[in-house]
Amino acid sequence: MSDQSLNTAAESRLTPILVAANDRWLPAIILLVATVVAWEAAVRIFDISAFIVPAPTAIARSLIDQWPSLMQATLVTAGEILFGFIVSVAVGIAIALVIVRFDWLGRALYPLVVLFQNVPKVALAPIFILWFGYGLAPKIGLILVIAFFPVTLSMLAGMQSVDRSLLSLMNSVGASQSQILFRIRVPHSLPQLMAGTKIAATLSVIGAIVGEFAGAQDGLGYVIQFASTQLDTAQVFAALLLVSVLGIVFYYAAEILERVVVPWAPKFSRA
Amino acid sequence: MRQSAMRIDTIRAAETRPTTVRHDDALISAKGVSLVLSRQLILQNIDLSVPKGSFVSLIGPSGCGKSTLLKLMAGLLQPTEGSVSIAGLPPVEAARKRMIGLVFQEANLLPWKNAVDNASMLLSIADRSLSRAELRARGQEMLELVGLGDSAHKQPHELSGGMRQRVAIARALALDPAVLLMDEPFGALDAITRDSMGQSLLDIWQRTGKTIVLVTHSIDEAIHLSRHVHVLGIKPGRITESLDIDLPYPRDLSLTEEPEFVRLVVQLRTMLRESHQPGASS
Numbered sequence: 001m002s003d004q005s006l007n008t009a010a011e012s013r014l015t016p017i018l019v020a021a022n023d024r025w026l027p028a029i030i031l032l033v034a035t036v037v038a039w040e041a042a043v044r045i046f047d048i049s050a051f052i053v054p055a056p057t058a059i060a061r062s063l064i065d066q067w068p069s070l071m072q073a074t075l076v077t078a079g080e081i082l083f084g085f086i087v088s089v090a091v092g093i094a095i096a097l098v099i100v101r102f103d104w105l106g107r108a109l110y111p112l113v114v115l116f117q118n119v120p121k122v123a124l125a126p127i128f129i130l131w132f133g134y135g136l137a138p139k140i141g142l143i144l145v146i147a148f149f150p151v152t153l154s155m156l157a158g159m160q161s162v163d164r165s166l167l168s169l170m171n172s173v174g175a176s177q178s179q180i181l182f183r184i185r186v187p188h189s190l191p192q193l194m195a196g197t198k199i200a201a202t203l204s205v206i207g208a209i210v211g212e213f214a215g216a217q218d219g220l221g222y223v224i225q226f227a228s229t230q231l232d233t234a235q236v237f238a239a240l241l242l243v244s245v246l247g248i249v250f251y252y253a254a255e256i257l258e259r260v261v262v263p264w265a266p267k268f269s270r271a
Numbered sequence: 272m273r274q275s276a277m278r279i280d281t282i283r284a285a286e287t288r289p290t291t292v293r294h295d296d297a298l299i300s301a302k303g304v305s306l307v308l309s310r311q312l313i314l315q316n317i318d319l320s321v322p323k324g325s326f327v328s329l330i331g332p333s334g335c336g337k338s339t340l341l342k343l344m345a346g347l348l349q350p351t352e353g354s355v356s357i358a359g360l361p362p363v364e365a366a367r368k369r370m371i372g373l374v375f376q377e378a379n380l381l382p383w384k385n386a387v388d389n390a391s392m393l394l395s396i397a398d399r400s401l402s403r404a405e406l407r408a409r410g411q412e413m414l415e416l417v418g419l420g421d422s423a424h425k426q427p428h429e430l431s432g433g434m435r436q437r438v439a440i441a442r443a444l445a446l447d448p449a450v451l452l453m454d455e456p457f458g459a460l461d462a463i464t465r466d467s468m469g470q471s472l473l474d475i476w477q478r479t480g481k482t483i484v485l486v487t488h489s490i491d492e493a494i495h496l497s498r499h500v501h502v503l504g505i506k507p508g509r510i511t512e513s514l515d516i517d518l519p520y521p522r523d524l525s526l527t528e529e530p531e532f533v534r535l536v537v538q539l540r541t542m543l544r545e546s547h548q549p550g551a552s553s
């Protein structure tokens with residue numbers, strides 16, 4: 001009896017979610033399947049050479065045949081992304097805190113940070129290889145210079161948008177600058193910081209691949225480059241597919257992190 | 272040159288002040304306070320005395336300097352001339368001694384804290400010796416005082432505008448301040464919520480014996496709640512009229528229908544209309 005009612009309760013809670021998921025994803029899935037089918041058909045009908053555009057089935061075959069080595073490369077790249085992402089977020093937060101906390105240092109640092117944004121950072125990859133060799137370090141360095149900026153910028157914006165009357169309240173009870181920083185400004189900045197973090201997650205994937213392009217002995221970027229010199233376009237596509245999957249995984253991981261860190265953010269509470 | 276011209280204005284204004292100010296029983300007193308900000312005379316020769324335990328309202332046209340005057344009392348700004356004192360102390364020192372509670376138009380609650388933690392937030396900074404449990408207990412006590420005892424664990428976004436403002440009042444009261452300075456605390460609320468908030472504030476005032484200075488744009492609210500109303504004029508900001516509201520406490524909303532109340536409304540409205548004329552010195 002109670003089992004029954006529990007079940008129906010669970011079902012009635014689940015049904016709308018499933019329906020919503022259908023509504024949301026179904027069109028995209030239909031379009032994707034149609035595109036893949038059309039792609040396969042076009043390659044077969046027009047007899048396109050496999051090293052120019054491989055058929056989806058050829059990509060799938062390459063994926064299956066090369067699975068162990070592709071997985072190994074995926075793990076390497078994922079490790080770089082994760083490590084680089086964490087370093088970028090940490091450094092991005094540290095720079096933002098320094099700029100806000102130490103006024104004169106901030107005034108010195110901020111224009112330089114902005115100026116540095118105009119350097120085409122992808123072009124730094126060969127220099128990093130020169131300095132740090134072919135290992136993990138140049139990739140982390142490249143991810144860092146690409147990904148820290150949105151973190152710093154979003155956190156700064158968040159910390160500086162605290163309402164003035166709230167600051168008046170804090171001042172009226174004699175709060176110190178660090179109390180205002182850590183009890184008000186930093187938590188207040190978290191929703192914006194998380195938005196910057198999601199951008200950093202996406203940029204970290206780009207940074208890792210570019211770093212591997214510039215010089216690496218492993219990783220998906222390396223696989224893409226090596227396979228293209230072998231005219232194994234199917235493997236290039238297979239590796240690209242895995243890069244995209246990594247991108248999606250990291251983006252959603254950042255989104256889950258956001259829900260954990262700032263469940264009180266306006267975007268969640270105004271459902 | 273500018274400075275001396277201003278002094279003369281100040282003196283002239285002092286001569287034309289309608290009522291003499293007695294500072295004897297004052298908890299807050301402003302003596303000859305003038306304030307210049309960005310080379311503009313914002314407040315001119317303010318003489319104001321707020322007796323201990325009284326309820327005083329400031330009313331006047333937008334931009335006349337009510338909020339600025341309140342900030343001077345809170346020690347958030349320093350006067351260019353004259354002095355402000357709270358129980359004989361400079362406001363900054365009074366604030367350090369937790370004598371001043373502030374409430375603004377926006378509740379400014381921290382969205383990552385629930386109601387009870389918001390209520391004790393300022394206290395936790397003012398008195399670092401208190402334990403978490405003590406802070407909670409104090410926050411809860413204050414929420415009960417403002418009628419939100421059962422909403423302690425709600426997050427700010429789960430509260431209505433009026434409830435949020437009640438938490439803001441609880442947060443100020445948690446300091447157990449001698450003075451409550453309120454800047455249009457009900458300005459963002461609908462008329463009915465506003466009425467009941469005013470009535471609650473009156474109850475809290477009578478129960479706690481705080482001295483309250485309220486900035487408001489509502490003539491009804493000023494008369495309903497306060498014992499003294501000061502009208503500020505514009506350009507420069509100065510006190511143009513002061514009105515004693517000799518209606519007996521406890522007061523409730525039925526008061527607003529009485530002839531004496533209506534007469535005071537008319538009188539205050541006339542004063543307010545005149546305060547909209549810029550002063551001679553502008």
Ligand SMILES: Nc1ncnc2c1ncn2[C@@H]1O[C@H](COP(=O)(O)OP(=O)(O)OP(=O)(O)O)[C@@H](O)[C@H]1O
Nearest residue numbers: 308309311313331332333334335336337338339340
């Ligand atoms: N930091 C400042 N620098 C220069 N002028 C200022 C500053 N702060 C306020 N003012 C000016 O002081 C005057 C009074 O402002 P204030 O906010 O005290 O008015 P108010 O009476 O509270 O108005 P309202 O009813 O609209 O809230 C305004 O003309 C405003 O422009």
Ligand SMILES: [Mg+2]
Nearest residue numbers: 337338339454
């Ligand atoms: Mg104001």
